[in-house]
Amino acid sequence: MTDLCNKISVSFENDCITLSGLSNFVLSDIFDCGQCFRFNKMKDGSYGGVAYGKYIELSQAGSFVKIKNTEPCDFENIWKDFFDLDFDYEKCISDFNFDKTLTAAAKFAGGIRILHQEHWETLCSFIISQNNNIPRIKKIIETLCRTLGDAVFTDDNGNTYYSFPTAEKILEAGEKTIYGYKTGFRAKYIIDAAKKVVDGTVNFKEIEKMDTDGAIKTLCSIYGVGPKVASCVLLFSFRKYDCFPVDVWVKKILKKYYPEFPGKEYFGQYAGIAQQYLFYYERCQSGVFLN
């Protein structure tokens, strides 16, 4: 048993980590809110997926979460950070109580954790997401991983899971190949992103150190990356919580609840978390995630 932040405790047995005492942590909220395209719900209700080259499966019963196929050092080095376990969501939500709509959204979507996903994968995924729908986004990413990624795990049923291909690998495959994976007009965007990441024009280590405005500007130097994609990348993979991605849904929300919206500063330094709560709340209300 190790003590973590707050009241979370961790135990390990048979390739399984069990977390207990979790709050503001709901697997369906985390994986269905649209921040992540690589984890899928399985028949038994658990979620399986690959991140940082490791395949895990997660199941939840109340404040208990079981992570299958892992070990303590991966939990310490990868998953603790991936699931943002050191961030105090309870306090964040209570700080949102100045706004009625946001409080209602947080009450509904409070199980969301802003994941810390891999940089290149997130950049590439959100380039693919533009003018696209989630099932198709997932399918394209799946094809990329299956054809250009590395096999990282095969389960008892013979299903093999793959890592997300590196920028080098995608560059090597070329635009024509990527286009063949149904990426459409985004193929040239993906290639430009890969080029800039490989040659260092876009340097993730430096982006980490930049303030949000500088980081957005840098990412927007990639052909086909605009403020929406840049904000998603910075929020979902660089943990820049003040990023506030504005897409058609957020536009709808702002029009509906905040006709005189003064700007993202209204929500404060955790505007990105507010955005996720509002986004997920509104989308679920409209029934988009009911499939």
Next chain:
DNA sequence: CCACAGGTGTGTC
């Protein structure tokens, strides 16, 4: 056949 989906680049005014 047509509209639409978690945007962005381009051309026009």
Next chain:
DNA sequence: GACACACCTGTG
């Protein structure tokens, strides 16, 4: 700057 408009593709 603030607009339309096209853009690959699958689905309804």
